[in-house]
Amino acid sequence: MAETDQAPPQSDQLAAMNLTDSVEKHAFSDRVLIRSIVGRPDGGAGLSGQKVRAGGWVKTGREQGKGTFAFLELNDGSCPANLQVIVDAGVAVLSKLVATGTCVVVDGILKVPPEGTRQKIELRVEKVVSVGEVDPAKYPIPKTKLTLEFLRDHLHLRSRTNTIAALARIRNALAFATHSFFQEHNFLYVHTPIITTSDCEGAGEMFQVTTLISESEKLERELIKSPPPSEAEIEAARQLVSERGEAVKQLKAAKASKSDITASVAELNKAKENLSKLEERSKLKPGIPKKDGKIDYTQDFFARQAFLTVSGQLQVETYACAVSNVYTFGPTFRAEQSHTSRHLAEFWMVEPEIAFADLQDDMKCAEAYVKYMCNWLLDKCLDDMEFMAKSYDKGCIDRLKMVASTPFVRITYTEAVELLEEAVKGGKKFENEVKWGIDLASEHERFLTEVKFQKPVIVYNYPKGIKAFYMRLNDDLKTVAAMDVLVPKVGELIGGSQREERYDVIRERISEMGLPLEPYEWYLDLRRFGTVKHCGFGLGFERMILFATGIDNIRDVIPFPRYPGRADL
């Protein structure tokens, strides 16, 4: 039974609910939320005697007392707990109500059940207002133990299960926690573009956005309906032009009347127009338009090649370098053929960017943000977290508490490598070799946070060779001011850096990495004009949910997962 209130703190409704013993009606519906009954600290007992309308979906239903009444466990998604509902056979046809998944709206009176039952309150139905029936023989997700994998084939119904509904509430809570954290700290939410013509880190893994294919298919259909003119048709039209031209010439030579000449010229012009139309149509070719053997992107919607963004960072920097503190929170995309439990083709990222701030500030912000989210879940979603602990990951609540209360360890990359080398000497086996210069593998990261320190670890100052061009070069000229936040269960949760604000240095770094300068000229302008020390990071939102809940597969923590071969709905 949920003892906590998972509503946002501003909720006037719930504040009111805690002060009085009456149930608030939902603001935009004629029913009450089930949470406003069973989510109370007293489990709803104080509401006994009140008349309410409730609606929800039957989780479990059974006829009892030889069919004289039915028990329904009703859930409306407002909290993990169900409302127990009792319907007498005189009130409705019980067999229509008891199937799992049935939607019912009922009027009734709240009563404290007989002692010895689990519930603190139950609803005695006086009237069944409406029923959305279910044929249990056909219902794709009947009340049997369904695997998360099976549910992925039924995306449109899986939110009716306890797990996916709990994950929806947790995801919602983390999203609002994100906005609340950054708003409290005076960051502006900036919507960076989804469609982009900039490539953040080198092409190859981007989805292309185009209308060329649909336009060419449209043209193809059009050409089938009315085929382009044959050479003979064009020749005939050409012939007509020349005949008409001859006619005009003759009339002029014969000094014919002005009106005759005008009429003849008009005929000529009509013939010319017809010819040019035919010639234009004869050029139409099915297929994607090409020029010099290459696809002609000037004919695409944006008059150039366009892609789905892989990160809003570069664009959000333009706002950081103008209004100081900003963040973006939106979908990002990778067209990678990754069939792992940790990768999606479409996922959400949170990317703050802070002006007048350096790598130390960046780490401070990242730590404060992660702690804030952990506390938020413990405050507002404890009932859902208890469900996750019971069903998936015993340690998930303790992990949240630990991360919320423990200062994050901070070590340099060089120190991290030394620690890993020590571990190897001590007999620890890694699949990937450890030496200075490597990119830390997931096994290394998890060893540091789960085994060595058993708490969150921030690793900073990475070798420049394995990091992006925009990260600030340290004075040693070997490392850059980058940092990764590692947490137990998922490893890397956040990656960030101080950005290179020195024009000459960043220009040099772009060239050094073999990237062309031209596409980055706008980005260089931020350093050319009124440059500012700044930093930022990115948090993979689904990773945060995996970390919080202990769920194993990233496809289960996003409502509509997209991965190679699948984009249902």
Added chain:
Amino acid sequence: MAETDQAPPQSDQLAAMNLTDSVEKHAFSDRVLIRSIVGRPDGGAGLSGQKVRAGGWVKTGREQGKGTFAFLELNDGSCPANLQVIVDAGVAVLSKLVATGTCVVVDGILKVPPEGTRQKIELRVEKVVSVGEVDPAKYPIPKTKLTLEFLRDHLHLRSRTNTIAALARIRNALAFATHSFFQEHNFLYVHTPIITTSDCEGAGEMFQVTTLISESEKLERELIKSPPPSEAEIEAARQLVSERGEAVKQLKAAKASKSDITASVAELNKAKENLSKLEERSKLKPGIPKKDGKIDYTQDFFARQAFLTVSGQLQVETYACAVSNVYTFGPTFRAEQSHTSRHLAEFWMVEPEIAFADLQDDMKCAEAYVKYMCNWLLDKCLDDMEFMAKSYDKGCIDRLKMVASTPFVRITYTEAVELLEEAVKGGKKFENEVKWGIDLASEHERFLTEVKFQKPVIVYNYPKGIKAFYMRLNDDLKTVAAMDVLVPKVGELIGGSQREERYDVIRERISEMGLPLEPYEWYLDLRRFGTVKHCGFGLGFERMILFATGIDNIRDVIPFPRYPGRADL
């Protein structure tokens, strides 16, 4: 001078600021926000004598007193007001500080300026910590009056202007107001997919998302590097297989030793393998893969055709029909060749969906939401709104107040048409004919809200012929339970409906509209199993900003506008 506090109400920092006369340092930077000085009710006067570090960009700078000191108007984006900064020539080279766009970080002491000046406080600089210089001859947006149109060609720098910065703060405020409103009312934020294989309302205007083109270009490059085998090469390989086969046969016939036969068979297998590799490669064709004359989408990333979403409604309904109250707030896309000031190819939509609720509840929710946003801006962004009123639309603040306080008029479509017909009889001229059955044009909508009622108007119960299949059929069988919210300045701000929850009726409506059933089977499942009365609406987020600010062109109220021919950055 800003007299209001535009921070979110939860801000501990600002609460603290209003109670004590000391300046809070920014949590993740060593400087203070300029708003925490000039945004105070006393304009900062109470902070006189305090030592602070401030950073920002110079809006205006000028050397004075024959070069003995300089005035800088410093802005860090935290509020529209600037901090006046005074630097003596002994402290820094003044000429490097005064150019518009220069970024400076300074330490100094706050002082009340001499009487008769506009400022309530100014900063006397003791040390210039850092300078990001600007060469005014090269700076693309120097301090002259720049048109919004000109700024659209400099997306990466335009947020440094007063107008675009104010719009960023207003947009941020409206986004957080949106989340706050729905969270307060117990709606869950659901991330609907950006990449979709469902088509909400009939194809034709969708962007395609694909890797087919980049894959085919990759193949093309690969084939140039190592061309496919010629017919002769294949023939030679075939020949080799047959020779090796013959050799094996002969050895067997000659009863050769086992090891000789095994060796020979191994040779044969090698030749066979080589042949099949060559044959495989010979099938590789440059260009997009086709099958039966059509593009073979089974080879695309998602193994089928995929698009950018035009609306999250259908998908978010799957959550409404499971957890009751949900909303989505994300980017949506239209590949329309619209070159107007009201259309974008990428724009943000807010789409709530409410279970156990009908059209009346829908209208109630829409009205409450719009009023909430108006009040939010008046509460938290009054300084920015005053800037908009001064610079763009005198009436914008009064409009917000009016909408926040006036009950919305509700009329049926039929009544609306009668009112328009009356107006026509009275001499009013419309470009589009008025008669029952038409879709109301923008001129009709604006007449109703701006002239006839001079307040927001909700028109509901539209003819079914002009509305989508999922809108609930009314008992008259002629109209559907749809509603549009019309407001002065922009006309239609919101469109919504009660959804058709009756399985037979919606099936019939899909067929009636000539749509195929198969793609909607998942959507029909929501009605087949545990169906529920529900409704929802969509608000175009940029339209809300246009309405609030009086800005004319939608390209100026989104940070990175996308429209035909343009997708900068």
